[in-house]
Amino acid sequence: MDLRRVTKIFGDRSDMALAMLNSGASKMEVQQKTGQVVGLNDVSLSVERGEIFVVMGLSGSGKSTLIRHVNRLIDPTSGEVLVNGHDVLKMSLDELRAYRRSEVAMVFQNFGLLPHRTVIDNVAYGLEVRGAEKGERLETAARWIETVGLGGYEKSRPHELSGGQQQRVGLARALAMDTGILLMDEAFSALDPLIRSGMQEQLLDLQNKLHKTIFFITHDFNEAIKIGDRIAVLNDGELVQTGTPEDIIFNPADSYVSDFVRDVNRARVIRVGAIMDRNQLAPCQAEVQENSSCEDVLPLFARHDWIGVVNDKGKRVGSVSAKQVIGALGAHHKLLD
């Protein structure tokens, strides 16, 4: 999935504003001179198949606008959106409908459930729109309701459920479409912290089995780090930095990003795989997975100087020392020096 040089200007004289932007004017100038609001300015990013790509930004940064370009709920003022090899912007209405029905499913911040339908009919909704047979769609829906842990609530109506349960319905509805791409617009932001963290773990579990391409929007940096394979930071309609969670924590591109990084619990976020020494393969007494956090390995250093790191297949891929871990945890001080 590729977004190329996407610019979105809100207003009825966007052509003029676009010309100004292209000739190098700043967003401020454009807004003052033309009265047009620049939502996104020249955003390019590419999402690999099977990864969780998180776009992080505060409210007003344009992240919800950005995600709506992928399934063309919003048309860009200029730029290209390429998904699975098709140019989404060149699709006819029929092609666009077919694309939305079979290739991208979306989960919304405010759930967007149909209040007059039961849970199971909500989950089956996308399949119904697609024209699936009744028996088949109810069967699929029931399976996904079970998967997200809502078994027994099939006949309830959305307003009888808690926020967390409603969003599970939203998630099940999107997953039931069995699309390669899942768009999640602040999907967990409306939920209580504990429920949110549970949903994040559930999403990661599901992703281990499903390997979907997930485009996830959030304003919560900790959430971005927890679930993102890669993260893009969006500020005021412009992309500030794109990289793995560790890239961003170790090398924040500017003060905007480092403001977020400062409040992060680094011990929990930094994975040993990102800081290990790949050449050090001598036998060790203790071994950990490469996706373990620094927090997990710290206690082991009470008894060992070196700890072996293995990948998910159990193969030894490197080693990590207490010094490396401590160095990584203290890294942000170099910004202050």
Place this chain on the structure above:
Amino acid sequence: MFPEIIDTRPLRRMVDDGLEWMVRHWGDGFEAGAYPLRVLLNSTERFLLDLPWWLIILLLAGTAFAATRRWVLPAIIVVSLLGLGLMELWEDAIKTMALMISATLTTMVFALPLGVAMARSAVLRRLLRPVLDLMQTLPSFVYLIPVVMIFGPGKVPALIATIIYAAPPLIRLTDLGIRLVPPDVMEAAQAFGVTPRQKLFGVQIPLALPTILAGVNQATMMALAMVVIASMIGAGGLGYQVLQGIGRLEVSRGLFAGLGIVVLAIIFDRITQSFGQRLQERIGLAGERS
């Protein structure tokens, strides 16, 4: 005194002559066009009059129970309808009911599509709004006269006048209901690739239904409010009794027939409202309709 600047008599004469010309040349066409209305009204009336009185009471009480799930309204209905019968107003009440039901049904046929169209097109809404304002504020006698001239006195012009009077609230509330469907639900539907038809029948109309039902409720009430006026141009029923009561200065006749109209109004108002409320509870929308 406002000075007379132009002579308006030719203009008035033009309007009068125009109407007369229309009646003379197109009268048969109008008559034929209104034929379905006549059939609907007559068959509704005959059907209701053919039903035994106790069955009608039972049906209405049963519907009321289905709508409210309580015994209060059905009890009120049974008592008040028996009272109507005892006061020798049964046949008039049925005729009034037939007029109201026919008017409401016809209104729905016109008003629902118009309301939907209005919700979808801002242009149409701008055009229709003043027309609806006119229909609601123009004194009904003003359009009663041309309608009677075209169709002659009788039930059909009464029905048409009632429809003109009852349609605006239903059109407005259908439009409002559809526009009030939460945008996040609409967006979700859009994201799943709905066709416009799937969006209308699967999302917009079901979610607007409580508001649309409020409109149906309003239309029935407006139709009942019209029965006395309609009786002046030939609709029978309770309205005619009220009219006669006034004419003969028989206070009792007017009073009992008037109370009969109130009874019908209460019955149909409570039944449609309760259905709307149940629907709203099912959807889980906050807020109660008054």
